[in-house]
Amino acid sequence: MRTLKVALLGCGVVGTEVARIMTTHAADLAARIGAPVELAGVAVRRANRPRPGIPEHLITTDAAELVKRGDIDVVIEVIGGIEPARTLILSAFDSGASVVSANKALLAADGAALHGAAAKAGVDLYYEAAVAAAIPLVRPLRESLAGDKVNRVLGIVNGTTNFILDKMDSTGAGYSEALEEATALGYAEADPTADVEGFDAAAKAAILAGIAFHTRVTAADVFREGITEVTAADIASAKAMNCVVKLLAICERGVSADGTESVTARVHPAMIPLAHPLANVRGAYNAVFVEADAAGQLMFYGPGAGGAPTASAVLGDLVAVCRNKLGGATGPGESAYAQLTVNPMDDVVTRYHVSLDVADKAGVLAQVATVFAEHGVSIDTVRQQGREGDASLVVVTHRATDAALSATVSELRTLDNVRGVASIMRVEGE
Known part of the structure; x- marks a missing residue:
């Protein structure tokens, strides 16, 4: 029985864990796959760093040459980013190797082209680790629910932002304090932009929407707002409504203006009721709800980041891809037959929490209410608190469309008695 050879691109936190588990659990992996697997090369940027447990002869700085070797069966890509990852993956396909990737940014930007190249070469492209690390989510959507109709995917898919918002809620800390603690604990990168501005979650939302709705969705199609503008006052307002603030990824079916079925994908902070299971997802954990016609509501929960959890997902894909190699088959590829229209954020319908600073005098409330009514936005509740003339x-x-709410807020800003719009936050999960 031949040994399957694996090339590893990247040896950071995740890559190191992948190499360690492949070495220490080699016998178990061989038993599960049906053949031995061998780590045949590890591509890194700097070869002179100490890498305990990885034989020096496996280390190379020539990733391009490694993926073109004719004896490589599977390439594991955990370097991230668009390039050189895309070029290396395409080269691996051309050389007959299947690919396991954790690269959410690349898949969200160019997934269709990668799937097409894999199909043309007759190899696999698996990427469970690209969304929510160890939480099984991509494969259930791609395979377990393949016979069902998924209507909505709603969840927390970024551990860094969930930690920050949870800390603000539980301790009363401001955004900057909570971010500083997240950085000190290793949850946030030195440059946290991808997390706190929602880019990471938007890439994951694009991947999930594409799989769930059999439609090509890219990161550019996903509406995105981060958490940098969330204040302690927003957290307090949420508590007053028996809610908490979470950064949510929401992908759902809808209907376009012409009556045809469509989808929307968005990432933004939102208030959700304490009674909702997502409200109790604490720290850096992730959780995702999937709503389908036959299956009903499903919830997937667990650690959404970290070396070991992400490596777990990578190795699960490795086992599946290697089994396919031995069987002379490939697993499920891209399913984009539906090609539904991706609606803009203006068409999204939800509830809103709007905080205004106004003059504290008679008639202001009526004036504000009139503006809401003129734009077709119905008011549910109003709470006013005076403070020295303001x-x-x-x-x-x-519920109202995002376009109607935006028009309302634009007009409110022009009123003399409105000093400012302090915050706007959507209310979800009811």
């Missing part, structure tokens, strides 16, 4: 006015709406 007042804080909090309006919670019924």
Whole structure:
């Protein structure tokens, strides 16, 4: 029985864990696959760093040459980013190797082209680790629910932002303090932009929407707002409504203006009721709800980041891909037959929490309410608190389109009695 050879691209936190588990659990992996697997090369940027447990003769700085070797069966890509990852993956396909990737940014930007290249070469492209690390999510959507109709995917898919918002909620800390603690604990990168501005979650949302709705969705199709503008006042307002603030990825089916079925994908902070299971997802954990016609509501929960959890997902894909290699087959590829329209954020319908700073005098509330009514946005509740000539006015709406709410807020900003719009936050999960 021949040995399957694996090339590893990247040896950072995740790559190191992948190499360690492949070495220490070699016998178990061979038993599960049906043949031995051998780590045949590890491509890194700097060869002179100590890498305990990885034989020096496996280390190379020539990733391009490694993936073109004719004896490589599977390439594991954990270097991230668009290039050189894309070029290396395409080269691996050309050389007959299947690919296991954790690269959410690349898949969200160019997944269709990668799937097409894999199909043309007759090899696999697996990427469970690209979304929510160890949580099985991609494969259930791609395979377990392949016979069902998925209507909605709603969840927390970024551990860094969940830690920050949870810390703000539980301790009363401001955003900057919570981010500083997340950085000190290793949850946030030195440059946290990808996490706190929602880019990471948007890439994952694009991948999930594409699989769930059999439609090509890229990161550019996903509406994105980060958490940098979330304040302690927003957290307090959420508590007053028996809610918490979470950064949510929401992908759902809808109907376009012409009556045809469509989808939307968005990432933004939102208030969700304490009674909702997502409200109790603490720290750096992730959780995703999937709603389908026949299966109903499913929830996937667990650690969404970290070396070992991500390596777990990578190795699960490795086992599947190696089994396919031995059987002379490939697993499921891209399913984009539906090609539904991706609607803009303006068409999304939800509830809103709008906080205004206004003059504390008679008639202001009526004036504000009139503006909401003129734009077709119905008010559910109003809360006003005066403070030395000014007042804080909090309006919670019924469901309305994002376009209607935006028009309302634009007009509110022009009123003399409105000092400013302190915050706007969507209300979800009810």
